[in-house]
Amino acid sequence: MDTQTERKQTGLTTLLQSSERKQIAAAMAVLAAYLLPLFVLGEGAHIRVHDNLDSNLAWYKVLAESGQTFGSVEAIIPQIINGNLSRNAFGPELSGIVWLHAILPTMAAYSISQALTRILAFIGMYLLLKGHFITESRRHWIVVITALAFALTPFWPSGMLSTLGMPLALWAFLNIRSGDRRISSWIVLLLLPLYSSFVLGFFFFLASIGVFWLIDSLKQRKLNLRYLMAIATMTAAFLLVEYRLVYSFLFDDEPNSRDEYFHARLSFWHAIRLSVKNFFLGHTHVMTVHGLFIMAATFIALWFVFSKKVWNAEWKFLLLLGMNALLSVWYAFWFYRGWLPLTERFHFLDTFNFARFHFIRPMIIYIGFALALRILADTGIAWKRAGIVLAAGQLVLLLGFNDEFIYRNKPTVGEFYAKEQFTDIAEYIGEPKETYRVASIGLHPAIAQYNGFYTLDTYNNFYPLSYKYEFRKIIEKELAKNKTVRTYFDEWGGRCYLFTAELGKRYMFKKDSNAFLKNLELNIGQFKQMGGSYIFSSVPILNADENGLLLEKVFDSDESAWRIYLYKAV
Template structure:
């Protein structure tokens, strides 16, 4: 027992050391680090900054964020003040908060998966190394940063639920179920996890395993805590108010064979918000294991593995066919099927895939001989591959955080304009509005998926002629509209035009009268506008700096 404890501690410490090395670029480089742009730098990190600066962290459910889209962006669009990540970004510099959040999430992910495997899936000293290895791999997955524990916290929650289900409930299980909601999102993971737990409980009842009221009560309890933490979301759902941008969201558009293709694409490659990087090593391991299950008739002994193997594919199938056009009659009848993304049941996949990986390695190891070595190398290669997928490596050719937000450059622009930011409005072309927002400018454009529909329609008038020239951006704006940007037909969906670009904007057609009516005074353009005069714009000055990824052409309306 002492030997086992010592070995366990050494393995866990080694895994934590690997995590520390993986995270070290964030703490060493800080603003010079390279991190994900999509749904991160272009949105969430700026939102936290804007929220902290707005004085509206505790704003009422009817409150608004003054800095964005003329003060009609609901405070509820920025989520709950009871989320730890909001306070990290309110109290700490952006990259310190980001690093702490990454560290907290990955450590909890590792410990949660380890506890789940050790107690419920692969108990016994024999599998100690395998459990630590699989848990470390799970903790290294490139999760969506602002999702926090929405997916990577699921193994820890499942561990607590399985303890309660088996009658071994303790205070620590309820501590877990209480704390996770403060560092996770119900719509980005736990709605789907908790409803899956409800199905699990119902299955037990159908199989005549009893009503297990403590298990049901635990599910209800965690749901209740989430409802308290996410009270803004609950309010917005129950008291809809005026139509919002999600009312024009349209998801049921794929023909049957494209949905089939998406099923296999998701199954093999995964999804950007729940990246698992399972294609090269985990997928072969799971197929090798299922081959042994089939060839050696191990269906009963390995029924859990077979279930997880099947569930993994079914989740991809559900994800893809949520976008199947066959849903259209139902979405027309039940509008909430469009406004709530039920496809996100596939957010369960990271937990399912890595639990399957651990069980698959066990099955391969049990074949003995060279197969045991194969299992070892599959695990090692998966960890090495995840290490090579570190943000600093993957995004090394993207702007650093400092270059992206370009605070020095935008301070120079602010000093040139020499007016209080609240007295005028700006919008950007070829640049994410989040950059201007992060630097304190009041913007007419934004990236948010929940804002008044009337504002979307009003803003559309500014870019109406540009949308008419480009079908891609027209569909993108009209059928979603989360990116309320100054789209141009020439640039399409490109909004990160670096300062070394030689391109020029030609034949731009903006309705500058509407822009001015909405308070618009300046446009930050990443490119020179050849026909600026035709758009009632005059070039004030060109700004650039060594610490910025952008060159900004400052245009003023007249």
Template sequence: MVIETKKERRYILFALIVLGVYLSPLFILQENAHIRVHDNLDSNLAWYKVLARSGEMFGSVNAVIPQIINGQLSRNAFGTEYSVIVWLYAFFPTMIAYGLSQALTRVAAFFGMYLLLKDHFMPEPKWLSIKVGASLAFALTPFWPSGMLSTLGMPLALWAFLNIRKHEDTWKDYLVLTLLPLYASIVLGFFFFLSAMVIFWLWDVACGRGWNLRFLFGISYMSGIFMLVEYRLVYSFLFSSAPNSRDEYFHAHLPFWRSVRLFVKNYLVGHTHVMTVHTLIILPATFMAIYIVYQKKLWEQEKLFVFLFGLNIVLSLWYAFWFYQGWLPLTKMFHFLDTFNFARYHFLRPMVIYSSFALSLKIIALHGFDGVKIAKLMVVAQIVFLGLLNDEIVYREKPTVKEFFAQDLFTEVKDYIGLKPEQYRVASIGIHPAISQYNGFYTIDTYNNFYPLSYKHQFRKIIDKELAKNKTIEKYYDKWGGRCYLFTAQLGKRYMIKKDSKRHLKNLELNTEVFKEMGGRFIFSAIPIDNARQNKLLLEKVFVSKNAAWKIYLYKAM
């Protein structure tokens, strides 16, 4: 990357300072910081630590993780050892690793979007402030942390591919295509990006632009690198014949009008794993721009913007209607349509939305009344709005990382039990199993979406009567089952019961015999169980700590 002017350097330096300020709570507060719980604290952060301790970092494709579900969880379920994020958590304390991961992702996202806009979408120097502003906004989006560059790395990859397509490629482009697979996931973004590139290449061929073998080689090269990095996933997909929990994931269940409603919601608001925060500012900007294009007949002049505007709609439609029940005949014929989530083409939307945002600001600046001022106000407003969505603000009512994992509290529990953790198994009620796993306990419950189907069915026998009393959790477990939890009809899908709760579990009906058959010996309950003896459970002790968000009622299976 060549920074051409002092003004450009100042703008980029300012953007990096903003990113630094945004990230600063993670490094200043560390374990006292507030961060996302869903698909983050409740899962991935614990998984990285479990993997690092397991001794199976480089385990074979047939290796298992002993600490979870009696050694029936495949090592492959924790992904590749050739991902940088795995090593961050192996080498650094949790919050240092988390902060470094956030910084790496956001800086790469900023420069990727800036290069894409600068070299391909908006090459005119006069749009510098819009290009830097839109790129900074893109880098500030509240992306799913363990997704790494799976979505936020797409602009950088597209920049490299467009260079190759135009035969203006250098070693830098191939370096990008080589390094991105080391910090991104193919199933969480780049399968959909690369297949979109194949469609792009085919479109070029159909339009008479030639076969462009260099472009095709670039796509094949990056796909090959991903296949090597993600060899565990490839092995599991191609050679694993044993039924797993994903075999009971059924996506095609929505009637037509529910799918329409989901389309509207996704288009206007977005999705938790690819949060774009586009509703209040970006959406009006794109509507203003498309109105200007329509009014002034700028279809040919602004065809890239029009294409992105339409693509955004198509991606939301695809996402919503992937869950339409009309797919059922096909899913019965082709089982992989259920086990692989093709709805994730909408993971392209962050790149599409923020690229179209930059282009819409350019259109407004060129053709709108007092357009330059409005465009600058909009990009500043979006940056400020995203800044206010910092995790430390959004999750301030949630437990801190220290309070969530509650290491002091669980050390007390471990010391009280007095046995080596591998000598017994535990399960949790009212808190995530990831907490126990993070603290070194061996658990029969877990949150994973790839484990033996036979285990899911066996575990169900423990909670069979509870599921029968609550259709919501029954459907949640049977039609998905990623959360293999001790669900109760009373708590439903609430598994963060804090220590100040006044709740009691009443009329609990667990099959304790099956619990013990599966190796279960202790239950960590966040609230007291009034009919513990009827469930053949004995309250051993209650644990509480000022540094923990939870109170633990330790029950022993009799």
């Protein structure tokens, strides 16, 4: 090779590297803009309520203030359900998100967690695609844009890197599988458990990696022991971090609310419909927003693969598409009533949600998207441009899914927790909070918990079944009048709420609501027997006196989303 040719190749390489750096810088700028509202608005920001404001964010604060962050496996959280809630029901003390919320105010911790998760999601997908799926320098724009899109997906916040960290873990595993001896891969496998959840993502990822190891071993007729050791190492790290979960599973034999979770109830055709829905729309806890542009790119690429008969060359793309479909079917049919004979015999099939194998789908969908874009780009300049348009469309769509847009009609964080309003309530009651118990109607008990009140109600899916039965006596007549809430409470019970027949499964009645209760039938004697003194209601109770309730005062506040009617049990 002559000197002039070498110079041209060196110049081209430098140009490509410079272009890639500019692309990465642009991606980071987009990511920063996406995160900016959280850091600028703070408690004025709009964020997800379901499985977030109504639960996890309050739990972190309660745990931090309970003094039980390092509590023993026998420790309890006295602020919730009369001390019947185990410390083990909260996040482990080795979890990074627990420490963020212990050290920082809620929104500072939340914003940093969002930034950390999305940046690592970008890095993980970038390394995975560049190292193992799209290695051509001229296709690095696909790597960067796919990594950015993946990092912008509206993941479940308290899941941290449980799903968005999977590409980084897969990158490490594939490195080790190929014989790469870099220590960075092992460091990734050891550190990821500190900022992710085993049961909410990585159990299913590691189980799948184990299956691929087995298939690999059978195909190669040779055991890759370093690969197997990597799986064992990460699994051991997770079990160490989540030792409380291990203890509860192995040694806590007291019946708990999970024991009455019955999932197998769908008909065959309902499960088929759910399979299709999940394939195209995904799931709330692992939202991928892939039903429009990604699906368009996928089906166009699939048409090219079959029309050009290049399925041998594109086997990775086809494999991922097949896995995507299979996981959707698995998710839906986990709820098929045909499982009943097995769930009745093997109870753990009810208490552990094996449907969550579909939590692997975000990674699979976005790797498949990258491969689809590469197929389009390889087909010709016109289809490359079409791929760029589809990729740009996906980014715009994801930017539109920013919490500040999606939840703009929900209360802000400050309006939701209404600290000033609940401080006024506490001052009006005028007693130490630990000396009385409260419950809520028409709003989440997490709000009272966040503000330091001791509650009889809660949202947790791991508490004693005996407490559920005692609490049920308070709302027994209301459940009898409404089959929907009766089934919801009796066959799950994670929301141990003061359900009413008139309000049903609605938990958020803002102060502009015209709702009210006129036929309420609570067992206030049982409420008082359990230590209950006050009810915080976001709607007026017209027959309060018939229930042994006295309206003490109505609390309004400009900074609150609620109008709180304070009722005292008399």
